Amino acid sequence: MVVVMRSDATEKDIENVARHLEKYGIDPLVVKGAEQATIQMRGDEKKVPQDEIEELPGVEKVIFISKPYKFASREYMPEGRKINISKNITIGKDFLIMAGPCAVESRDMILKTAEHVKKNGAHILRGGAFKPRTQPGMFEGLGEEALKYLAEARDLHGLPVVTEIMDAADIALFEKYDVDIYQVGARNAKNYRLLDALSRINKPVLLKRGEQMNYADWLLSAERILYGGNENVILCERGTATAATNGYTRNMLDLEAIAVIRKNSSLPIIIDPSHAVGSSELIPTACYMAATGLADGIIVEVHPNPAEALCDGKQSLNFEQFKEMAKNAMSIYNYAKNIVEK
Ligand code: PEP
Ligand code: MN
Numbered sequence: 253m254v255v256v257m258r259s260d261a262t263e264k265d266i267e268n269v270a271r272h273l274e275k276y277g278i279d280p281l282v283v284k285g286a287e288q289a290t291i292q293m294r295g296d297e298k299k300v301p302q303d304e305i306e307e308l309p310g311v312e313k314v315i316f317i318s319k320p321y322k323f324a325s326r327e328y329m330p331e332g333r334k335i336n337i338s339k340n341i342t343i344g345k346d347f348l349i350m351a352g353p354c355a356v357e358s359r360d361m362i363l364k365t366a367e368h369v370k371k372n373g374a375h376i377l378r379g380g381a382f383k384p385r386t387q388p389g390m391f392e393g394l395g396e397e398a399l400k401y402l403a404e405a406r407d408l409h410g411l412p413v414v415t416e417i418m419d420a421a422d423i424a425l426f427e428k429y430d431v432d433i434y435q436v437g438a439r440n441a442k443n444y445r446l447l448d449a450l451s452r453i454n455k456p457v458l459l460k461r462g463e464q465m466n467y468a469d470w471l472l473s474a475e476r477i478l479y480g481g482n483e484n485v486i487l488c489e490r491g492t493a494t495a496a497t498n499g500y501t502r503n504m505l506d507l508e509a510i511a512v513i514r515k516n517s518s519l520p521i522i523i524d525p526s527h528a529v530g531s532s533e534l535i536p537t538a539c540y541m542a543a544t545g546l547a548d549g550i551i552v553e554v555h556p557n558p559a560e561a562l563c564d565g566k567q568s569l570n571f572e573q574f575k576e577m578a579k580n581a582m583s584i585y586n587y588a589k590n591i592v593e594k
Contacts, residue, residue, distance in 0.1 A: 254317050257311060261309075266282055266291070335486060349582070351553075353563075357394070417434045451481060502567070507545055526553040
């Protein structure tokens with residue numbers, strides 16, 4: 253059970269509810285969110301009379317949540333979370349296309365890519381500044397220089413920017429360039445120190461699913477960010493590692509995740525086909541499947557010249573491929589949404 257306090261509840265009201273719960277042998281856990289406080293219960297909640305708690309001053313409602321992830325659960329916010337990225341971009345409402353290179357390689361390439369993807373249907377620009385490369389010695393991104401180019405591309409083309417944060421020590425740098433969405437990569441999906449640090453900022457966090465992460469662990473990582481007070485978490489399915497792919501694809505894209513997350517969680521979910529299927533000729537189909545399943549969006553790698561890319565060239569769409577895919581994916585989404593809503 254979780255007691256949700258009204259936004260105008262006083263410290264005294266919160267204290268009073270906590271003392272009441274203690275009377276029933278509950279160890280109360282007060283969590284102060286940006287808008288309102290909640291009180292979670294550790295102990296045998298069956299002993300707590302719900303009506304009595306609901307009558308206490310400052311209490312908005314008492315809800316039953318059996319899952320270990322409370323704030324991320326569907327029960328906590330049955331209507332689903334909407335996350336504002338900019339004045340006219342909200343995740344959880346429309347189908348959003350995030351596109352751009354795996355890594356920002358130069359000012360010229362990111363500006364060129366931003367211009368193209370914006371003209372052809374992208375809502376958000378992606379581009380790595382800090383790249384977690386499996387093999388040491390490979391190109392690991394331009395760092396701060398890339399953040400500067402991304403900010404320039406955003407200002408020039410009106411595209412909010414998503415880029416990966418690998419280390420909490422870089423938050424100040426991300427703030428300096430006003431990064432719009434902080435991506436947590438698959439490798440860091442269980443880096444609790446990083447997640448805790450991101451729970452204390454107010455910017456949207458795009459949390460990728462770890463390579464072999466089950467749903468509960470993924471949602472508990474999201475919970476960690478919500479728990480610390482950052483309400484803006486977006487989940488991103490990017491394929492899980494399994495022998496079943498047999499080298500035919502890089503990872504297995506789990507599209508069931510759209511339905512599973514919708515049922516269990518209020519968080520928006522987007523699909524990353526690039527790191528899942530891993531080769532450009534398979535990407536459009538995977539994007540269309542994400543659109544058919546009414547995901548909240550996709551994030552796709554696009555490069556002006558994939559053959560020359562310093563990172564993930566094999567899975568990057570060229571400009572023409574992106575243009576066609578984005579147009580089709582949007583039509584498919586609108587068509588499917590129309591049918592499902594009827
Ligand atoms: C990326 O987005 O370029 C990336 C490294 O993704 P992932 O963390 O999913 O491997
Ligand atoms: Mn990549």
